[in-house]
Amino acid sequence: MRGNKKIKAQLSIFRELETQLFTQAERLGIRDRFSALQIKEYEHDAIRQHLIAFYQERANLEYEMSMFGTDKKETLIKLERLEVYIKRAERLAKAYEKSIGKLLPAAGQKLPVSERPRVFVTIGADQ
Amino acid sequence: MSTAGATIDNGLAQEKLYAAVRSFSKPGKEESPTDQPSMTEETMSSLTWEEFGGKDGIKNYELKRNDAVYLSTISSALAEDEVEAASNRKRLKFREKAAAAVKDKLLELAMDIYSHNYFVAELAKMGAGILSFQLSLLGVQPGEISAIMQRAKREKMIAVQAGIKQVASEKVLFSIVTGAKIA
Structure with a gap:
């Protein structure tokens, strides 16, 4: 229960930070750059970066354990924790990919004219 | 008399000037009204003027009351020139330094104009207005401010x-x- 409260408090801090940043973006006139899809993409990129860092850390720990013979118990605990994080991150990444996939067609319809893909057609005789 | 290249003993001259003005406006207790000098004819004080290079030595000029405003104006103008000359000679460049500091402050405040906090944004707007006015006084072009x-x-x-x-x-x-x- 106590941990749950802490998590909720932390999440509300994130929400507040986001609200403040969106207000600033609105005052700057760039609020439309940060659509729901864009934020999801930022989060997905962040997950991938964290995943890369986790993979690197896992490789380092495994190398350390096999080559230098450091405290195996401690390293194993770290590895176990890392595995949990990696699984969560992979799961989250998949969930994000799915939700981005859902958002994409809707976002494509709402794209402003200036951002829609352009097709150039030249009219005239070929040289 | 040419003022170009001349230096003026500002402190001494101004002190004398103020003392003279004070003495005219508030006559001493010992002085009787009949002893008061004529405003137009009486000498107020003397101004010490030294030619540049000291070729002519120190000259004393008699001052009349009518000269007070003119002299105070010209002495302050000369003092400003002196400060400018000193700063250039010693490479201090007060004006540039002041302008650079105000520009940095303006940049910070202008960023706060877009703050999410209403009061911060409004105060930053006011501050930016004041700083841009100060910059214009320092001779910064409006294009640079924008x-x-x-x-x-x-x-x-x-x-x-x-x-x-x-x-x-x-x-x-x-x-x-x-x-x-x-x-």
Whole structure:
């Protein structure tokens, strides 16, 4: 229960930070750059970066354990924790990919004219 | 008399000038009204004027009351020239330094104009107005001031974008570590 409260408090801090940043973006006139899809993409990129860092850390720990013979118990605990994080991150990444996939067609319809893909057609005789 | 290349003993001259004005406006207790000198004819004080290079030595000029305003104006103008000359000679460049400091402050304040906090934004607007006025007094062109404001906006945009990315990154990391649902 106590941990749950802490998590909720932390999440509300994130929400507040986001609200403040969106207000600033609105005052700057760039609020439309940060659509729901864009934020999801930022989060997905962040997950991938964290995943890369986790993979690197896992490789380092495994190398350390096999080559230098450091405290195996401690390293194993770290590895176990890392595995949990990696699984969560992979799961989250998949969930994000799915939700981005859902958002994409809707976002494509709402794209402003200036951002829609352009097709150039030249009219005239070929040289 | 040419003023070019001449230096004036400002402190001494001004002290004498003020003393003379005071003595005219507030006559001493010992003086009787009949003893008071005629305003137009009586000498107020003397101004010490030294030619540049000291070729002619020190000259004393008699001052009349009518000269007071003119002399105070010209002495302050000369004092300003003196400060400018001293700063150039010693490479101090007060004006440039002051302008640079005010420009930096303006950049910071102009970024706060887009703050999410209403009061901060309004105060920053006022501050930016005051600083841009000060900059114009320091001889900074209006184009340069508007360039500073635009640069502040660009930097704020970059900061906001970086902030949103940072929050997104921390949020997902928090979710990964604690297992909390963020979506």
